[in-house]
Amino acid sequence: xxxxxxxxxxxxxxxxxxxxxxxxxxxxxxxxxxxxxxxxxxxxxxxxxxxxxxxxxxxxxxxxxxxxxxxxxxxxx
Amino acid sequence: xxxxxxxxxxxxxxxxxxxxxxxxxxxxxxxxxxxxxxxxxxxxxxxxxxxxxxxxxxxxxxxxxxxxxxxxxxxxxxxxxxxxxxxxxxxxxxxxxxxxxxxxxxxxxxxxxxxxxxxxxxxxxxxxxxxxxxxxxxxxxxxxxxxxxxxxxxxxxxxxxxxxxxxxxxxxxxxxxxxxxxxxxxxxxxxxxxxxxxxxxxxxxxxxxxxxxxxxxxxxxxxxxxxxxxxxxxxxxxxxxxxxxxxxxxxxxxxxxxxxxxxxxxxxxxxxxxxxxxxxxxxxxxxxxxxxxxxxxxxxxxxxxxxxxxxxxxxxxxxxxxxxxxxxxxxxxxxxxxxxxxxxxxxxxxxxxxxxxxxxxxxxxxxxxxxxxxxxxxxxxxxxxxxxxxxxxxxxxxxxxxxxxxxxxxxxxxxxxxxxxxxxxxxxxxxxxxxxxxxxxxxxxxxxxxxxxxxxxxxxxx
Amino acid sequence: xxxxxxxxxxxxxxxxxxxxxxxxxxxxxxxxxxxxxxxxxxxxxxxxxxxxxxxxxxxxxxxxxxxxxxxxxxxxxxxxxxxxxxxxxxxxxxxxxxxxxxxxxxxxxxxxxxxxxxxxxxxxxxxxxxxxxxxxxxxxxxxxxxxxxxxxxxxxxxxxxxxxxxxxxxxxxxxxxxxxxxxxxxxxxxxxxxxxxxxxxxxxxxxxxxxxxxxxxxxxxxxxxxxxxxxxxxxxxxxxxxxxxxxxxxxxxxxxxx
Ligand SMILES: Nc1nc2c(ncn2[C@@H]2O[C@H](COP(=O)(O)OP(=O)(O)OP(=O)(O)O)[C@@H](O)[C@H]2O)c(=O)[nH]1
Ligand SMILES: [Mg+2]
Numbered sequence: 101x102x103x104x105x106x107x108x109x110x111x112x113x114x115x116x117x118x119x120x121x122x123x124x125x126x127x128x129x130x131x132x133x134x135x136x137x138x139x140x141x142x143x144x145x146x147x148x149x150x151x152x153x154x155x156x157x158x159x160x161x162x163x164x165x166x167x168x169x170x171x172x173x174x175x176x177x
Numbered sequence: 178x179x180x181x182x183x184x185x186x187x188x189x190x191x192x193x194x195x196x197x198x199x200x201x202x203x204x205x206x207x208x209x210x211x212x213x214x215x216x217x218x219x220x221x222x223x224x225x226x227x228x229x230x231x232x233x234x235x236x237x238x239x240x241x242x243x244x245x246x247x248x249x250x251x252x253x254x255x256x257x258x259x260x261x262x263x264x265x266x267x268x269x270x271x272x273x274x275x276x277x278x279x280x281x282x283x284x285x286x287x288x289x290x291x292x293x294x295x296x297x298x299x300x301x302x303x304x305x306x307x308x309x310x311x312x313x314x315x316x317x318x319x320x321x322x323x324x325x326x327x328x329x330x331x332x333x334x335x336x337x338x339x340x341x342x343x344x345x346x347x348x349x350x351x352x353x354x355x356x357x358x359x360x361x362x363x364x365x366x367x368x369x370x371x372x373x374x375x376x377x378x379x380x381x382x383x384x385x386x387x388x389x390x391x392x393x394x395x396x397x398x399x400x401x402x403x404x405x406x407x408x409x410x411x412x413x414x415x416x417x418x419x420x421x422x423x424x425x426x427x428x429x430x431x432x433x434x435x436x437x438x439x440x441x442x443x444x445x446x447x448x449x450x451x452x453x454x455x456x457x458x459x460x461x462x463x464x465x466x467x468x469x470x471x472x473x474x475x476x477x478x479x480x481x482x483x484x485x486x487x488x489x490x491x492x493x494x495x496x497x498x499x500x501x502x503x504x505x506x507x508x509x510x511x512x513x514x515x516x517x518x519x520x521x522x523x524x525x526x527x528x529x530x531x532x533x534x535x536x537x538x539x540x541x542x543x544x545x546x547x548x549x550x551x552x553x554x555x556x557x558x559x560x561x562x563x564x565x566x567x568x569x570x571x572x573x574x575x576x577x578x579x580x581x582x583x584x585x586x587x588x589x590x591x592x593x594x595x596x597x598x599x600x601x602x603x604x605x606x607x608x609x610x611x612x613x614x615x616x617x618x619x620x621x622x623x624x625x626x627x628x629x630x631x632x633x634x635x636x637x638x639x
Numbered sequence: 640x641x642x643x644x645x646x647x648x649x650x651x652x653x654x655x656x657x658x659x660x661x662x663x664x665x666x667x668x669x670x671x672x673x674x675x676x677x678x679x680x681x682x683x684x685x686x687x688x689x690x691x692x693x694x695x696x697x698x699x700x701x702x703x704x705x706x707x708x709x710x711x712x713x714x715x716x717x718x719x720x721x722x723x724x725x726x727x728x729x730x731x732x733x734x735x736x737x738x739x740x741x742x743x744x745x746x747x748x749x750x751x752x753x754x755x756x757x758x759x760x761x762x763x764x765x766x767x768x769x770x771x772x773x774x775x776x777x778x779x780x781x782x783x784x785x786x787x788x789x790x791x792x793x794x795x796x797x798x799x800x801x802x803x804x805x806x807x808x809x810x811x812x813x814x815x816x817x818x819x820x821x822x823x824x825x826x827x828x829x830x831x832x833x834x835x836x837x838x839x840x841x842x843x844x845x846x847x848x849x850x851x852x853x854x855x856x857x858x859x860x861x862x863x864x865x866x867x868x869x870x871x872x873x874x875x876x877x878x879x880x881x882x883x884x885x886x887x888x889x890x891x892x893x894x895x896x897x
Contacts, residue, residue, distance in 0.1 A: 121201075124197065126452070126726055127452050128197065128200070129200060129724060129726045130452060130454065130726050130727075132200065132201065132204040133204065133721050133722040133724060133726065134454060134721060135208060135756060135759070137201070137204050137205045137208050138201070138205065139205070139209075140208075145231065145234070146234055146235055146238050146239070147240075148238055148243070148337050148338055148340060148341060149238065149239065149240045149241075149243035149244055149338055149341075150240075150338075150341035150342075151240075151341070152340075152341055152344075153337065153340050153341075153350070153453065153455070155234070155238075155337065155457055158756075159208070159212075159753075159755050159756045160752075160753040160754075160755055160756050161456055161458075161753055161756050162230070162234075162456065162457040162458075162459075163454055163455070163456050163457070164337050164340070164350075164453075164454065164455045164456075164457060165453070165454055166340070166344065166350075166450075166452070166453045168450070168452065168453075169452055169453070169454065180880055180883065181854050181883065182854070182876060182879050182880045182883055183876075183880075185847060185850060185851065185854070185868055186868055186871070186876060188846075188847065188850070188868075189843070189847055189865075189868040189869045189871070190871065192842075192843040192846065192847075192869070193839070193840070193843050193869050196870075196871055199840070199869050199870055199871075200724075200870055202836060202837060202840055203724075203836065203840070203866065203869075203870060204722075204724075206834050206835070206836045206837070206840075207759055207762050207763065207834050208755075208759055210758075210762055210834045210835075211754075211755050211756075211758035211759045211761075211762060212755055214758055214793065214796050214797070215754045215755040215758060217792065217796065218754075218788060218789045218790075218792045218793040218796065219754055219786060219787065219788050219789070220786075220787045220788075220789075221784075221785065221786050221787075222785035222786075222787065324691075327691040327692060327693070328690075328691060328692050329692060330692040330693065332691070332692075332693045333693045333694070351695070354693065354695070368698060368699065369695075369698060371698035371699075371728075372695035372698060374727050374728070455694075456672065456673065456694045458673045458692055458693065458694065459752070459780075460692075461692050461780065463692075464807065471687065475687055
């Protein structure tokens, strides 16, 4: 899909729309449970001092994800 | 034969074969219901109100300020604790040792036998007095400040900042939270490791929790840093130097934690980091009055009571050991001199190592035991100030800054206390891991002390 | 020794370290992490569980009691979870407790400043049991952030009681106790409006439900079990097999008695 990037590459202080989760098994379940369901708008907040993890505003809560997880979340801008 | 439940499961699988699709559907429907309900029942008056949490986070987790602020906060907390505890500590000591004199007089007046007075006053009472005067003030200051930081919401930010290091070490970012709990009490730190889901990473956190000095070991660090490191510079900056020493030791402990975690995840606990998600809750204003009252009443008194319960009998036993003669030396002295050659290699002496061993039930009593064993070998009767303590250690027992440093390092890196070991055994049900929880920090302590000792002596620094 | 509560039932509470000598009603506190469950627990019971502003503070399940209108209640502080779909140990603990220990009331503690996320848990609990109360905690924080919640409407939409509280200031506790009491005595009868899934899923649920009923009776919510079967929740399924065995034995003994 054009303009489709994974969540970890979305720059800070911008929004992204979740389109799909690429993971399977427990990781997929955990990400879904956090509210990362397709159609959700997520705001990318600050990066930790070393660049990873990154904090996201997901449905009203600030949640930090490591690159390993956020790279499995497909988004469109 | 498959159970009826399994048959139902097969049926379910037949009607909806794509598992991911089912889960997606369920979660999506629930969330969109929640979304609908929320938008119908909730009104946000002014959407543009300042989001303080975000503003604060931008500073506390920034690439430039994140780590300096963390270090500064750590140091400030220690500084307030050390500087603030100084005066009340010596006041308590004066008061409690005044009572000891009165107790002695009472026993004399009653014509009580010398051994009874020795056992109860010099043994039991004196170690209680030491535990109270050395431990109470720092705890009464440290616990409330720490609880305030916790209630404010700072701890998850520490985990957020530090996660990268833990990931590199093959460990879990929430290990930073369990370490924070370890500052209060390592046994509590071990229990809090349950927040780490993956068994491998939880074990790493458990095995390394002891590298954070708990409140039982903190006073040893504070007292020695104040006497030996702070005491060697001008009085005006002595508490700052002492603080930096303690903070330096804690940073050393964190470094060792990361190193050992890395080593474990490369050897005994091989594996890749599991998934990590951490919520950063909004900062909340703590109820300051309540926090102070609660943390003093609940935590301080609790820890102190526990320490006293152990210190009283331990004090008695040490007094007996110090006064039971084997040939022409006491049992305690004999044991200490047997350990002495080994202890000397580590920059300490036999009595210090003996105190650490006898202090297994609780680290709080290590220092009282040490003092008692030194005193019983000297003509000294009273010990009511840090100055007197300095005299006892330096002039009568030949301590140098190197002795102090090695003792501090060993206090930071040695076997966990009895309660912590019991907790580890209970959490893991495994003698193997409990044994490693003893072996790892002890080995680190022995090796580090030997290196420091060799280097210092080799370069002629002492 | 007297009969312990529900000692004849299948859903034995002893498995959850809960032994009530008399028939004290059991109240479970569930909810997302860091929503003030332990603070509410303390406010209800007068105990002093550790609280702290970070998710995951409570790792040990704690119990306490309180007395309201001369009646004694047992409160259980469950670990905080984002959902009950059992991906983690805490979620499993919380879910098994609500499902198998069958507390008389489950209070879902909700962060009022973050409703949407928290309702997710509420809706899931409602699928397991209808004896649910929503506790809109941290209402003081919501006020400070100028968030207004129409509790009446929320209660109507969900079909269950909704009580705003500020547990740390002991605000709303009395009303929460009162509502709990009313629910247990039957003065309030919650009728939860459950989440509707898409047609295909709903059909599958309906079909499975008709087969679950004869097997397991109606001690557990059949709709919820159907959903878990469709979701292939293996942990729950093995728990269910246990449940089924006990259920069968009980049914058989009933027949023998008759
Ligand atoms: N302002 C305000 N703060 C509250 C209220 N209730 C709880 N808090 C604070 O919120 C934080 C979290 O409270 P806890 O009771 O520890 O939360 P919990 O739900 O038990 O959290 P977990 O055990 O981690 O799941 C603490 O710092 C409390 O002081 C409230 O009604 N108002
Ligand atoms: Mg709690």
